Each structure stands twice: as C-alpha cells, then as structure tokens.
Amino acid sequence: MNGISKILIVFTSLCLSSIVGFAQKSQNLSFELKNYSTSLPKYWFVGGKGFSYLLDSIEKHAGKYSLKMEKTGDLNGDFGVYTGTLPIETYAGKSVEYRGWVKTKGVKNGYAGLWLRVDGDNGATLGFDNMEDRGLKGDNNWTQVSIKMDVNKDAKNINFGGLFPGEGTVWFDDLELYIDGEKFVDIVEAAPKTSLSPSELAALKKYSYPLRTYEPDSGDTKDLKPLGKLIGSSKVVALGEVTHGSSEIFKMKNRIIQYLAVNKGFDMFSMEANMPESYKLNDYTVRGEGDPKKLIAGMYFWTWQTDEVLNMVEWMRRFNQPKQRITFTGFDMQxxxxxxxxxxxxxxxxxxxxxxxxxxxxxxxxxxxxxxxxxxxxxxxxxxxxxxxxxxxxxxxxxxxxxxxxxxxxxxxxxxxxxxxxxxMNNYSWRDECMADNFMWIKEQNPQSKFVIWAHNAHIMETNQMQGDHLAQKLKDDYVTFGFSFYDGSYTAVGKKGLTSYDAVKAYPGTLEYLLEQVQEPMFILDLKKAKSDKHKDIEWLLGKLEYRRTGAGGGNPIEFSEGKISEDFDYLIFIKTSSPSTLLPANR
Known part of the structure; x- marks a missing residue:
C-alpha cells in the first residue's frame, strides 16, 4: 500500500465524524440533493486542502448536478475526496459493485477514480480498492469506471467515494451500486419542510413554555414553574448543550440549576469533567478552600474555564453557607x-x-x-x-x-x-459507557440525593449508546433530559483561528431550528415527551427525522447539522434564538 492509500485511510476515518452517526434517507448517488449550509452534496463529506469543490450545473452526466473538483494549490500529498458510508446490514457478506461516471481535464501527477474500503474489528482493513492501478489521467470525456468487491460478513464499517490525487479538474456523477448483481434503488427524498401551517404552529405552541430570560438574575422564576410538572418525581435531570461555548446556554443551565436547588431539593451537581479533579472543586464550593479559577482550570478543558461556569461555582459557594446544600462532582475519565x-x-x-x-x-x-x-x-x-x-x-x-x-x-x-x-479508552462509545458507570457510582454513594447532570447534548441523549442511553436504561423514568439548541449567532470553539469566537451556521430550511424560529419566541422549553405521547397530526413533522444542530468544541465546520429524531433523543428541548460566545477566563484569552 503506497503513501496515498495510507493517507486516504487515515483521512477518511477522520472525516467520517461529519457524516456517520445518523441514518441517511438517501445515498444521494447522483448528487441531486444539496446541503444548504455548504452548497455541496448532502450526506457526503467533501474535502481535501488545495482543492475547490462545486456542484456543477453546467458539466454533468445526468440530472441537475455533477460534483466538480479542481486543484487550486500545490500542497504535496493532498488530494480531493468525497466520502460516504454504506449500511452494514445491507452489504455485509454480499458481492458489491460500485460504478460511477468520471470526466477529467488535464489530470497529471496523479489520477481520478472511485474508492471502496471495508473495515473489521478495531479498524482492521478487510478490503480496499482506490483504483490506483487504473485511475483516469489526462483528458477523458464521461467514462464509467467501477470497483467490484466481496464484502466480508464480519465487516463493521463500509466507506466509499471518489478520489482525486493529482492536478487538473475532475467531475463525478451518476453513481450506482449493485448488490449480488441487483441494482440498488436509491430512495427519492422529499423536499425539506420549510414552513409551518397555522394549525401546525398552534400545535407547536401548545407544547411550548416561553422563558423570561436566560440570565441567572435571582429575579422572577414563575416561567420556570413548568419544570416541576415536566420533571415530576425524577431524581436525575440532565442538561445538555449544543456547543461547548454558548454563553446563553451556560447561563440558562445555571439559572435552572439554581431553581432546582432552591425549590426542588436538588443537592448534587455532576459535570462532564474528570472525576477526581471535579471533586477538588467541591472543596471550594463547600468550605471555600482553594482558588476557584485554578480549580476550574484543573479540570483541564477550556470549555469550563469561562465566566459563566465561574459564576455558577461562586453561586454554589454562597448557597452552601451556612451549611452545605449542593455538592460539586464530575464523572469523566480522560x-x-x-x-x-x-x-x-x-x-x-x-x-x-x-x-x-x-x-x-x-x-x-x-x-x-x-x-x-x-x-x-x-x-x-x-x-x-x-x-x-x-x-x-x-x-x-x-x-x-x-x-x-x-x-x-x-x-x-x-x-x-x-x-x-x-x-x-480507544473510542468515544467506551468513554460514554464509563461516564455512565461513574455517574451511577456517585448516585449509589448518595442514594437519597437528587442530581443535575451538565454535559453536551451528545452525551445526555437517550439514543446511540451514549452516556444518556446507558443511564436511561438503568434509571428508566428517573432520568429526564433537556437538550439545547439555537437558531443563529456565534460561540467559543477551537478551529483554524485557534481558541476564539466562531460564527454558527444559520439554521436553514428543513432544519428543526429553522422551523422552531417561526414560533417567534426568543426562548422556550419544548415538551417533546408530551408531543410524542399525543401524536397529534399537526405535530407529526416533529416526531420524524429532522436535521438539527450538533456542534461541540470545534469551530468553523460548515457541517453543523445532521439528521436524527429529536423526540427520541431528548424528553425536552430548550430553544434559544441566538447564541453568543462564552467568555473565557483571562488565562485562556
């Protein structure tokens, strides 16, 4: 295997985080479905430094678009690539043929072609073909090329796409898949939902609870009273966050924590932070020992080293006087x-x-x-x-x-x-399993307590074998989840500009947030649990698959939305129209 092949394996493994983890409605084999945020093909990762990418409506083999790649830089070792994933249950143990039409112009110092890779346990490569020995070079009118491969029955992951390690211009179009000789018929995807009818909007408002503010200002909390009904007798409330750097979300979580501690007897706080180091911070919140900024920094990640988290810690310190009423813990293990x-x-x-x-x-x-x-x-x-x-x-x-x-x-x-x-620790699913086990240990040590969990949406969600999935299975109705989302704005993250503020991709037609913004409330709680239970015809769109924002600690990624069932992932969703960056403590500015 030469250098290009090795780079491709590593590169595509990293890229798949952008597309794996959600069910695809369509394989988008002809590139006809456009991602609104990137103007590139939906459900494909497209990338590689030194190349430009375009859905070309002029030069195409069929349909409306082809995918055009053009070399724009001279960085050695880079290549253009588009990457997708195939469902294991459909392709494992079968003979697969992958065809595509390719056109090239002035291709030199490389080639253009398709690629297909089959992985087994622990990432072992069970099958790999990138057309290195037969890729197209020079000038070629539309030419159909193909890869044939028997997919091992023990396959755990199947990736496929197109590859351009070279100079010049390439177009890809009209892909086809054959399984044991039979052509795979791709699903025709309906146009995205872009607006709510008056009856749909009225139904959505029926399940919504407007919020007065996200500021933990010790003011009127009547808007938070619905939390009592929503949480009921559950003793574990998980508060998510759609990015690790949204000031409004951090403040809202602080406000809810204060309300639950003061009014509902929640006395244990547990954070997505390393376990022993988090317990050290409790020395400050209970006894005033140590410097809270240094103790927060001792939890390693910049995500918690913010004014918003420090303000919450300082409130806990005040709340614990003259006697302890809330305990600060963490459950991570990195x-x-x-x-x-x-x-x-x-x-x-x-x-x-x-x-x-x-x-x-x-x-x-x-x-x-x-x-x-x-x-x-x-x-x-x-x-x-x-x-x-x-x-x-x-x-x-x-x-x-x-x-x-x-x-x-x-x-x-x-x-x-x-x-x-x-x-x-060698994968994120292991981390989530461990975080669930660690939280359960904390709970077992404090059997009479009520808990608030602070973590990313991806960890508290009740699906996909995440921490919340494990906790929901163990705790049943005792576990309640509040996901968070926003329509537009910015947030603190790490990206090409370093640790700083990044603009969020504005919610676009077809996304959950685009539709929720039509409620015309700056912030509200959405009762997904009741909507799911009622199954009202005007709320069916909310219960199906929708693209919704899934960001994290990274910034500048044009793909911030992916598909899922929000009503399966969370019990409730807190929507805030606009996000602004969390404020980093001086050491991180």
Missing part, C-alpha cells in the same frame, strides 16, 4: 493524574505503596506520550500491560486491607477504576 494523586496522598506515609504508585505513574506517562503520537489512541504492549495490571492489583489489595473508613476505601477504589478506564 485523564489519570488526579486519580493517581488521590491514591498517592492516601498512602504518602507508606514507602512501599508510594514507590509502587510512582512506578505506575511513570508507566502511565509513557502510555500517554505514546497515545499523543498515535492520534490519541491508547495502545499498551503486552509486557507493559502485564506490569501495569500487577501494580493495579497491588493497589486494590492495599486499599482493601487498609484501615481507611468504608467511604474512603470506596473513593480510592473508584480512583483506581478511573485509571483502568483510561487505559482501555
């Missing part, structure tokens, strides 16, 4: 240092155990260093794993036979679990 320090501090007077902990930390440092060189993937060789496992077993036993109180032992054993979770 770092091991805090866990190691907890165990080290507990055994600092025992030289044998302290030496063992120091050795373990050295091994973990090596693992982390290797992971940083390996795109974040944790890989531990057999000999190191055996040595680390021996140290962990020693520490578990040391805790068990120690004279610590039961609660202290439980905490130390949980910190050892954090280390084990970190060592096994």
């Amino acid at each position: 770092f091991y240092a805090g866990a190691v320090n907890e165990i080290l501090n507990a055994f600092k007077e025992n030289k044998e155990i302290k030496d063992k902990i120091d050795s373990l930390k050295n091994q973990l440092d090596v693992v982390r260093s290797n992971a940083q060189k390996n795109s974040g993937m944790i890989v531990v060789d057999a000999s190191a794993k055996k040595e680390i496992n021996g140290m962990i077993s020693f520490l578990k036993n040391s805790v068990e036979i120690s004279s610590f109180k039961t609660a202290e032992k439980a905490w130390l054993q949980q910190n050892i679990v954090i280390i084990e979770q970190y060592l096994a």
Whole structure:
C-alpha cells in the first residue's frame, strides 16, 4: 500500500465524524440533493486542502448536478475526496459493485477514480480498492469506471467515494451500486419542510413554555414553574448543550440549576469533567478552600474555564453557607493524574505503596506520550500491560486491607477504576459507557440525593449508546433530559483561528431550528415527551427525522447539522434564538 492509500485511510476515518452517526434517507448517488449550509452534496463529506469543490450545473452526466473538483494549490500529498458510508446490514457478506461516471481535464501527477474500503474489528482493513492501478489521467470525456468487491460478513464499517490525487479538474456523477448483481434503488427524498401551517404552529405552541430570560438574575422564576410538572418525581435531570461555548446556554443551565436547588431539593451537581479533579472543586464550593479559577482550570478543558461556569461555582459557594446544600462532582475519565494523586496522598506515609504508585505513574506517562503520537489512541504492549495490571492489583489489595473508613476505601477504589478506564479508552462509545458507570457510582454513594447532570447534548441523549442511553436504561423514568439548541449567532470553539469566537451556521430550511424560529419566541422549553405521547397530526413533522444542530468544541465546520429524531433523543428541548460566545477566563484569552 503506497503513501496515498495510507493517507486516504487515515483521512477518511477522520472525516467520517461529519457524516456517520445518523441514518441517511438517501445515498444521494447522483448528487441531486444539496446541503444548504455548504452548497455541496448532502450526506457526503467533501474535502481535501488545495482543492475547490462545486456542484456543477453546467458539466454533468445526468440530472441537475455533477460534483466538480479542481486543484487550486500545490500542497504535496493532498488530494480531493468525497466520502460516504454504506449500511452494514445491507452489504455485509454480499458481492458489491460500485460504478460511477468520471470526466477529467488535464489530470497529471496523479489520477481520478472511485474508492471502496471495508473495515473489521478495531479498524482492521478487510478490503480496499482506490483504483490506483487504473485511475483516469489526462483528458477523458464521461467514462464509467467501477470497483467490484466481496464484502466480508464480519465487516463493521463500509466507506466509499471518489478520489482525486493529482492536478487538473475532475467531475463525478451518476453513481450506482449493485448488490449480488441487483441494482440498488436509491430512495427519492422529499423536499425539506420549510414552513409551518397555522394549525401546525398552534400545535407547536401548545407544547411550548416561553422563558423570561436566560440570565441567572435571582429575579422572577414563575416561567420556570413548568419544570416541576415536566420533571415530576425524577431524581436525575440532565442538561445538555449544543456547543461547548454558548454563553446563553451556560447561563440558562445555571439559572435552572439554581431553581432546582432552591425549590426542588436538588443537592448534587455532576459535570462532564474528570472525576477526581471535579471533586477538588467541591472543596471550594463547600468550605471555600482553594482558588476557584485554578480549580476550574484543573479540570483541564477550556470549555469550563469561562465566566459563566465561574459564576455558577461562586453561586454554589454562597448557597452552601451556612451549611452545605449542593455538592460539586464530575464523572469523566480522560485523564489519570488526579486519580493517581488521590491514591498517592492516601498512602504518602507508606514507602512501599508510594514507590509502587510512582512506578505506575511513570508507566502511565509513557502510555500517554505514546497515545499523543498515535492520534490519541491508547495502545499498551503486552509486557507493559502485564506490569501495569500487577501494580493495579497491588493497589486494590492495599486499599482493601487498609484501615481507611468504608467511604474512603470506596473513593480510592473508584480512583483506581478511573485509571483502568483510561487505559482501555480507544473510542468515544467506551468513554460514554464509563461516564455512565461513574455517574451511577456517585448516585449509589448518595442514594437519597437528587442530581443535575451538565454535559453536551451528545452525551445526555437517550439514543446511540451514549452516556444518556446507558443511564436511561438503568434509571428508566428517573432520568429526564433537556437538550439545547439555537437558531443563529456565534460561540467559543477551537478551529483554524485557534481558541476564539466562531460564527454558527444559520439554521436553514428543513432544519428543526429553522422551523422552531417561526414560533417567534426568543426562548422556550419544548415538551417533546408530551408531543410524542399525543401524536397529534399537526405535530407529526416533529416526531420524524429532522436535521438539527450538533456542534461541540470545534469551530468553523460548515457541517453543523445532521439528521436524527429529536423526540427520541431528548424528553425536552430548550430553544434559544441566538447564541453568543462564552467568555473565557483571562488565562485562556
């Protein structure tokens, strides 16, 4: 496999985060469906530095458009690519032929062609063809090319697309798929919904609760009273966020937390932040120990190092005087240092155990260093794993036979679990499973408490094997979710400009937010649970598949929307018309 093939495997694996994870209505094999936010083909990732991309309505093989790629720069090693994914249940164990029409103009120092890749467990390549030995070069009128491949029955992922490593101009169009010799018939997708009828708008308002403000201003809270009915007797309320840097969302969450703590007896707060480090922040909120800015920074991610989070922490400190009424915790496990320090501090007077902990930390440092060189993937060789496992077993036993109180032992054993979770972390689904387990541990230690969870929408959602999916299965009706969304604006994120403000893609026709904006309320709670239960004919559009905003900590991505069933993902949705950037604390400005 040459350099281009290796780059393609890595590149397309990274790109798929933009398109994988939602059910496609159509494969869009002829590029006729346009993504409103990018003006590129819907359901495809299109990219590669040094190239321009266009849905060409002039030069085409059939239909309205072809996909045009043109080399615009001279960066070595780059290539143009479009990438899609095929459903495993349809193609695994079958013979597949992938055809497409390609036109080229002045192609040199490379070629143009199709590509198809089949992956197995742990990303192992089970089949790969990128037409490297037969791609089109020079000038070619529309030419049909194809790839044939037997897809292994153990396939876990199938990607396909078009590839242009070279100079010149290429057009792709009129793709076809054959399964065991039979042509795949693509689904014809209806035009997106762009407006609500008067009856649909009236029905939507029936399930909506306008909100006075997002500011936690200690003012009138009558607009939050519906929360009592919506939450009912549930003891775990999860508050999401559609980006990790929207000021209005952070403030609204703070306002809701304050309301639930003051009026509904919610006494435990748990955040998408590393577990031991989060508990350190509780030393400040309860006893005033430490510098809150440094303790927030100690939770690693810039996302929490904002005025909005600091203001919430300072409110918790005031609320806990003269007696403790809310506890600050976290459930993430992406770092091991805090866990190691907890165990080290507990055994600092025992030289044998302290030496063992120091050795373990050295091994973990090596693992982390290797992971940083390996795109974040944790890989531990057999000999190191055996040595680390021996140290962990020693520490578990040391805790068990120690004279610590039961609660202290439980905490130390949980910190050892954090280390084990970190060592096994090689995908995001594992992280979500661990975060669910860690939250359940916190809940088991506090069986009489009521909890507010603070995390991204993607983690609290009740589908797709995310943290919320695991919690919903374990907690049933005791788990309630509030997703967040907005129509337009900006947010703090990391992107090509670094850590700063980025403009959001404005909601476009066919998206959930585009339709919700027609309610003409600056902010409101939408009762998805009741709408789903009632199944009123004028609300059917809300219960089906819709594109809705799914951003995160990254900025500048033109693809911020993807398809899902919002009524399956969350019980309630809080819509805020406009987002503005969260305010970073001085150290991050």
